[in-house]
Amino acid sequence: MSSNDSTGEVSVLLDISDQEFLDLSRLVYDQFGINLTDKKKALVRGRLNKVLKNRGLSSFEQYLNLIKQDQTGMVLIELIDRISTNHTFFFREADHFAFLKDEALMQLNLPAGSGTEIRIWCAGCATGEEAYTLAMLTRDWAAKTGFRGPIKILATDISVTALETAIQGEYNDERVRLVPLALKEKYFRSLGPDRWAVVPELKEMIFFKRLNFMDSTFPFKNQFHVIFCRNVMIYFDRETKNQLVQRLTKFLMPGHYFFIGHSETLGRETFELDYIKPSVYRRRLP
Numbered sequence: 001m002s003s004n005d006s007t008g009e010v011s012v013l014l015d016i017s018d019q020e021f022l023d024l025s026r027l028v029y030d031q032f033g034i035n036l037t038d039k040k041k042a043l044v045r046g047r048l049n050k051v052l053k054n055r056g057l058s059s060f061e062q063y064l065n066l067i068k069q070d071q072t073g074m075v076l077i078e079l080i081d082r083i084s085t086n087h088t089f090f091f092r093e094a095d096h097f098a099f100l101k102d103e104a105l106m107q108l109n110l111p112a113g114s115g116t117e118i119r120i121w122c123a124g125c126a127t128g129e130e131a132y133t134l135a136m137l138t139r140d141w142a143a144k145t146g147f148r149g150p151i152k153i154l155a156t157d158i159s160v161t162a163l164e165t166a167i168q169g170e171y172n173d174e175r176v177r178l179v180p181l182a183l184k185e186k187y188f189r190s191l192g193p194d195r196w197a198v199v200p201e202l203k204e205m206i207f208f209k210r211l212n213f214m215d216s217t218f219p220f221k222n223q224f225h226v227i228f229c230r231n232v233m234i235y236f237d238r239e240t241k242n243q244l245v246q247r248l249t250k251f252l253m254p255g256h257y258f259f260i261g262h263s264e265t266l267g268r269e270t271f272e273l274d275y276i277k278p279s280v281y282r283r284r285l286p
């Protein structure tokens, strides 16, 4: 098979043997929980070919050896950056945001007092659109309801390049297509044709951080009032998904809401969550 590189030259794609793909999939599963089935072989081969060539490698076997020998962790970071699918956009699965505004935020069990804050975890934020959608929505909600405390959004992802885009906060028309006009006027600045920047007020609400869901511990002490973990677990097998949901649930305050992607479901193994409606769950009260 051949492909066109950026110079327009036709280059030959390096092949990946069944054994090399198996070794790579095991590594990706162990390190990141992502289940690369045989159907993904061509995709993985295509996505990694450029990495191998840039590194001057002539086979996937050499690449696997390099990953094993690398002490810096940079080769693995590059691998997950190439393998992970970061597709997302503003107001994706918009009914979740309507539910958040009309139900979840209205039901928040906040102690009285000026120090009260709302904490939201956008888990698997990719390039940031979901976190910024949450920021503009909660900011508007606070203005309407008179909530005065800080609203803090933690947005995490494994992909360094996705997080760099998120921190930059600049997007093209396609990504912002579903943002309602009133919110677009309020929260974006035009940078010219097909380019929009989110305003600093939104950026200030979000802390972007690299986090691997497979890490043995998560470095936060407080629980969250809302957790979004959407379209992440579609890449995980059932066991990994159940373990992750149980871990995330521990970080959700009882009585509060957990959102997954529309195409996802949770099994009965996730004992502490009650089903509210498709892709929306609430942590049971003790």
Ligand SMILES: C[S@@+](CC[C@H](N)C(=O)[O-])C[C@H]1O[C@@H](n2cnc3c(N)ncnc32)[C@H](O)[C@@H]1O
Pocket (backbone or CB within 6 Å): 031, 032, 033, 034, 084, 085, 086, 087, 088, 089, 092, 123, 124, 125, 126, 127, 130, 156, 157, 158, 159, 162, 211, 212, 213, 214, 229, 230, 231, 232, 235, 261
């Ligand atoms: C398709 S995006 C979902 C973006 C957004 N939540 C949405 O629904 O539009 C999936 C994200 O999960 C991240 N991801 C995959 N495995 C991960 C892991 N082990 N730890 C943390 N993030 C991971 C990927 O890097 C990717 O950005």
